[in-house]
Amino acid sequence: MSSDFYCDEVLSGKTEVTKVVETENVLAYYHTKPSYPVHIVTIPKKHISSLLTLEDSDNELLLELMHVVKTVAAKVTEENGACRVITNLGDYQDSKHLHWHVISGKLLNS
Numbered sequence: 001m002s003s004d005f006y007c008d009e010v011l012s013g014k015t016e017v018t019k020v021v022e023t024e025n026v027l028a029y030y031h032t033k034p035s036y037p038v039h040i041v042t043i044p045k046k047h048i049s050s051l052l053t054l055e056d057s058d059n060e061l062l063l064e065l066m067h068v069v070k071t072v073a074a075k076v077t078e079e080n081g082a083c084r085v086i087t088n089l090g091d092y093q094d095s096k097h098l099h100w101h102v103i104s105g106k107l108l109n110s
């Protein structure tokens, strides 16, 4: 398994995804292996390892990223009544490319 699914598979185009929102620097799409009934992932197109490695020079990108997360979260909340917005760090973070999960519903059996 790759440690950067987003650069290696999604942004390279190797793995096709169903887009939810796309801006110049940010992509939100339906998770290819959803853990929840609604599971959308939002990533910066530029490689950033995690929330902890963001730098001041990323501020503009961060704003664009969070705007997309907000748009997705608003849509999911409107359609499902609730959602969670999560970014994982350390051992919880499988793919070392900053990504935000927007999820709704109960954890699916895998």
Ligand SMILES: [Zn+2]
Pocket: 004, 006, 007, 008, 046, 047, 048, 096, 097
């Ligand atoms: Zn990456």
